[in-house]
Amino acid sequence: MAALTSVGETPIAAPAGRPRGMAAGRRRRLNTFRYVVFTLFGAFFLIPLLAMLRFSLEGAKLGTWSLSAWRQIASYQGSGIPPLLSSIEITLELAVITCAVMLVLLVPTMIWVQLRVRWLTRTIEVLCLLPLTIPAIVLVVGLGEIYNRIQRFSLSALMLFWIYVILALPYAYRALAAGLGGIDVKTLSEAARSLGASWFTVIVRVIAPNMRQGILNAVLLTFSLVLGEFTIAYLLLYTNLQVELYSISRNTPNAGVLFSTSFAALLFAFALLMILSYAGRGRRRSRG
Amino acid sequence: MNALVTAAKKEGTLNVIALPPTWANYGTIINTFEKKYGITVNSTLPDGTSQQEVDAVKQENGSPKAPDVLDVGLAVALANTKLFAPYEVSTWSDIPAAQKDPSGLWYEDYGGYMAIGYESKFGTITSLSQLLTPKFKGAVALNGNPTAANAALNGVMLANLAEGGTPSNISKGVAFFHQLKQVGNFNPISATGATIKAGSTPVVFNWDYLNLSSYVGVPGWKVFVPSGVALGGYYAQAINKNAPHPAAARLWEEFLYSQASTGGQNLWLQGGARPVEQQAMTSAGTIDTSAATALPTVSGTPVFLSQSQSSDAATYLATNWANAVG
Amino acid sequence: MTVAATTKTGVRPSWAGRRPHAPTWVGTVPFLAYVAIFLLWPTGIVVIDALKNPDGAWAFSNVSEFGNPLIRGYFIGSFKLCLLSAAAGSVLGAILAYAVASGDPDGLIRRLYLSVSGVLAQFGGVTLAFAFLVTIGPVGLLFHASWYFDFPWGIGLIYTYFQIPLMVLVFMPAIDGLKVQWREASENLGSSAWQYWRYVGGPLLAPAFLGGALLLFANALSAFATIQAWENQIAYIVPQQISTAMSSEVGLSSVNEASLLALGLVIMVAVVMTIYALLQRRAARWLR
Numbered sequence: 025m026a027a028l029t030s031v032g033e034t035p036i037a038a039p040a041g042r043p044r045g046m047a048a049g050r051r052r053r054l055n056t057f058r059y060v061v062f063t064l065f066g067a068f069f070l071i072p073l074l075a076m077l078r079f080s081l082e083g084a085k086l087g088t089w090s091l092s093a094w095r096q097i098a099s100y101q102g103s104g105i106p107p108l109l110s111s112i113e114i115t116l117e118l119a120v121i122t123c124a125v126m127l128v129l130l131v132p133t134m135i136w137v138q139l140r141v142r143w144l145t146r147t148i149e150v151l152c153l154l155p156l157t158i159p160a161i162v163l164v165v166g167l168g169e170i171y172n173r174i175q176r177f178s179l180s181a182l183m184l185f186w187i188y189v190i191l192a193l194p195y196a197y198r199a200l201a202a203g204l205g206g207i208d209v210k211t212l213s214e215a216a217r218s219l220g221a222s223w224f225t226v227i228v229r230v231i232a233p234n235m236r237q238g239i240l241n242a243v244l245l246t247f248s249l250v251l252g253e254f255t256i257a258y259l260l261l262y263t264n265l266q267v268e269l270y271s272i273s274r275n276t277p278n279a280g281v282l283f284s285t286s287f288a289a290l291l292f293a294f295a296l297l298m299i300l301s302y303a304g305r306g307r308r309r310s311r312g
Numbered sequence: 313m314n315a316l317v318t319a320a321k322k323e324g325t326l327n328v329i330a331l332p333p334t335w336a337n338y339g340t341i342i343n344t345f346e347k348k349y350g351i352t353v354n355s356t357l358p359d360g361t362s363q364q365e366v367d368a369v370k371q372e373n374g375s376p377k378a379p380d381v382l383d384v385g386l387a388v389a390l391a392n393t394k395l396f397a398p399y400e401v402s403t404w405s406d407i408p409a410a411q412k413d414p415s416g417l418w419y420e421d422y423g424g425y426m427a428i429g430y431e432s433k434f435g436t437i438t439s440l441s442q443l444l445t446p447k448f449k450g451a452v453a454l455n456g457n458p459t460a461a462n463a464a465l466n467g468v469m470l471a472n473l474a475e476g477g478t479p480s481n482i483s484k485g486v487a488f489f490h491q492l493k494q495v496g497n498f499n500p501i502s503a504t505g506a507t508i509k510a511g512s513t514p515v516v517f518n519w520d521y522l523n524l525s526s527y528v529g530v531p532g533w534k535v536f537v538p539s540g541v542a543l544g545g546y547y548a549q550a551i552n553k554n555a556p557h558p559a560a561a562r563l564w565e566e567f568l569y570s571q572a573s574t575g576g577q578n579l580w581l582q583g584g585a586r587p588v589e590q591q592a593m594t595s596a597g598t599i600d601t602s603a604a605t606a607l608p609t610v611s612g613t614p615v616f617l618s619q620s621q622s623s624d625a626a627t628y629l630a631t632n633w634a635n636a637v638g
Numbered sequence: 639m640t641v642a643a644t645t646k647t648g649v650r651p652s653w654a655g656r657r658p659h660a661p662t663w664v665g666t667v668p669f670l671a672y673v674a675i676f677l678l679w680p681t682g683i684v685v686i687d688a689l690k691n692p693d694g695a696w697a698f699s700n701v702s703e704f705g706n707p708l709i710r711g712y713f714i715g716s717f718k719l720c721l722l723s724a725a726a727g728s729v730l731g732a733i734l735a736y737a738v739a740s741g742d743p744d745g746l747i748r749r750l751y752l753s754v755s756g757v758l759a760q761f762g763g764v765t766l767a768f769a770f771l772v773t774i775g776p777v778g779l780l781f782h783a784s785w786y787f788d789f790p791w792g793i794g795l796i797y798t799y800f801q802i803p804l805m806v807l808v809f810m811p812a813i814d815g816l817k818v819q820w821r822e823a824s825e826n827l828g829s830s831a832w833q834y835w836r837y838v839g840g841p842l843l844a845p846a847f848l849g850g851a852l853l854l855f856a857n858a859l860s861a862f863a864t865i866q867a868w869e870n871q872i873a874y875i876v877p878q879q880i881s882t883a884m885s886s887e888v889g890l891s892s893v894n895e896a897s898l899l900a901l902g903l904v905i906m907v908a909v910v911m912t913i914y915a916l917l918q919r920r921a922a923r924w925l926r
Contacts, residue, residue, distance in 0.1 A: 166680025206815015
């Protein structure tokens with residue numbers, strides 16, 4: 025029996041026994057659809073980015089070109105502001121810690137709830153949506169008290185991870201839920217348990233690998249969130265990458281620096297996420 | 313003074329807040345201070361409002377990250393004196409009595425007059441009513457929302473005074489902006505360096521020291537002040553009562569009010585702002601005369617909004633601004 | 639059929655046959671504890687602030703502010719904007735997600751779109767608003783959209799820029815869960831593409847779609863940096879008014895008002911979640 029494959033693994037060549045015409049025709053229509061969609065959406069996303077790029081290359085007078093906005097990122101020394109590299113390092117560390125804590129917290133909890141504590145599903149769903157309802161600017165009023173206590177233990181900006189995990193919950197939960205919903209958790213876990221697996225094994229070695237795409241997307245979203253987070257770090261007076269970039273852009277009357285720094289941050293995040301996406305896809309073909 | 317310098321150097325750090333480097337030359341001021349005393353200055357929240365500075369003081373109470381010194385608008389300073397520590401700088405007597413708190417809780421530092429900056433492509437503006445003509449379509453912007461930002465509120469007040477209104481009643485100013493909106497000349501974006509450079513906000517109501525060509529980054533940027541209207545505003549310094557670096561904080565204040573050629577007062581002057589000790593320094597000859605003459609001239613008696621006038625204006629705006637420009 | 643669980647050596651593992659002594663929800667305690675400390679506590683502080691006056695005394699009459707037509711207007715504006723961007727974002731995002739998911743799972747295009755989506759989902763604020771301003775604003779490079787400053791259309795378009803990538807990321811794992819065999823089976827039974835989607839694919843994807851739409855709605859709810867940069871003179875939505883209340887330096891600031899408005903947002907989300915739960919129950923019925 026052919027192994028269960030997902031939509032994305034539709035074999036290009038039709039398997040024996042099925043009329044070739046139907047599969048090929050459908051494939052052709054699908055491909056046309058895909059290319060049209062990619063072109064339209066690609067244009068929609070690309071054009072504002074290009075406008076931003078164009079603006080970051082703007083010279084002193086409108087219409088001229090100049091690399092000065094980009095050069096200023098590299099040459100920035102700063103008055104009263106720590107250098108760029110240390111903030112990049114801190115933010116990357118923050119991203120990794122946040123991701124790890126988020127996965128450890130969410131994945132087992134969601135699987136466990138799906139299996140044994142179904143009546144908590146809605147509660148968890150609500151809790152995972154709550155962080156998005158309160159604007160950061162007023163959440164800081166409550167957060168300030170907690171961080172005041174945290175600061176007695178550590179002044180490092182790494183302490184931001186406590187709240188970053190919370191901020192990532194809504195996005196990660198949704199991605200993980202979408203992945204979890206597509207697999208038959210009950211059967212898998214019962215099969216594994218009947219073979220003597222511990223709950224740890226069930227969660228980590230049986231179910232999680234089947235949620236690969238969901239987990240990968242949750243990681244991508246979390247990483248991107250930490251790399252792009254500005255408001256909470258800014259209002260709590262910490263320095264992370266975005267705050268640092270913002271300080272750089274405020275330090276010069278060259279307005280283009282705001283855009284060169286933003287664009288650079290986007291490229292950096294993009295490169296990072298591409299690398300991550302390769303890490304997530306290794307050994308799929310070995311199944312079946 | 314020497315004891316203060318030693319104590320401050322021992323502390324080694326100073327936390328400042330809401331000091332954009334391109335605002336009244338703060339970038340150079342911070343750099344000069346750092347080099348002169350070897351004290352590291354941590355500058356956070358560069359675009360914070362005065363209210364956010366005070367909120368940060370409360371929020372970070374007890375933490376080594378708490379702001380040591382504040383540079384706030386007068387209204388916020390008057391409302392939060394219980395957070396400040398009294399201190400009189402060595403040049404205290406050179407600060408006019410009306411511009412400082414008698415018990416030393418706050419003291420004004422620099423100020424400017426409200427003006428209208430614009431791109432040279434509009435020619436030369438000689439009166440406010442010119443802004444209502446079609447060539448300014450979608451061009452006129454404020455530096456923020458008047459119900460939130462001090463500079464924007466004063467911008468509306470400038471129009472108010474130019475239209476014959478009084479400081480206690482801002483309705484004529486609001487009416488002027490309503491007219492601007494009717495003819496399609498009002499721009500709802502808050503002007504920033506980027507929007508000005510892109511040409512999206514070619515006419516901006518802002519303090520004169522923020523309308524300097526160098527700050528704005530646009531060559532040929534001109535400034536217009538309606539004749540007979542001199543609407544001024546000064547900011548105030550204060551020291552956090554629970555400052556984590558009290559000696560450095562006081563040294564910073566000494567530096568800001570020093571009348572040396574590389575002292576704070578002259579540095580502010582070079583940033584286009586009027587230092588509070590300007591009169592005393594002109595008599596004593598310690599002022600940077602070339603920078604002083606470069607200041608935009610204002611005619612008419614200077615008007616400074618009092619606490620009650622400013623809050624009355626704010627109350628009026630809270631109920632009427634959205635309707636006027638919506 | 640129950641099989642006595644055995645380990646490799648044939649010995650029954652120690653946990654087999656032992657009834658769990660602790661109730662099953664204990665497994666969710668780490669997650670709940672974390673959320674309680676870092677989310678519920680700050681939220682609680684904000685809610686309490688909403689019901690106090692500046693002197694710190696209780697002022698339950700604050701709630702009557704919700705009757706103020708000006709305040710109601712903010713909530714209606716928020717609702718409109720969130721609904722518009724969530725509806726557009728979820729539908730368009732679902733289409734794009736399908737296009738991405740139906741391709742080669744290890745291919746470059748999928749990785750590219752995933753990484754780009756990850757980056758753009760968190761993109762926003764001043765730079766995004768500016769990018770659109772220079773593209774279709776009054777002096778736009780592309781053309782001038784006369785509706786650019788209209789609420790909610792102009793800002794709604796800007797919001798879809800990050801809503802669509804977000805939907806792609808949280809919805810794609812669900813599409814991956816659609817097995818190709820189900821499509822083939824339904825075709826063998828003689829159904830058309832429309833019938834497949836109506837009776838098989840649609841109902842299966844509905845929970846994830848609704849969840850994604852809900853996330854998009856909440857995502858748009860507390861965002862304010864973007865709309866603040868889009869235009870700053872009129873407060874259309876609640877977060878703009880919260881920002882004024884929190885940071886106004888002309889004497890109109892009030893932490894209590896900001897907290898009250900935030901409380902209102904939480905209530906609004908609670909209402910939307912109730913509707914969402916009802917919709918989910920209906921969608922679940924299709925699966926029977």
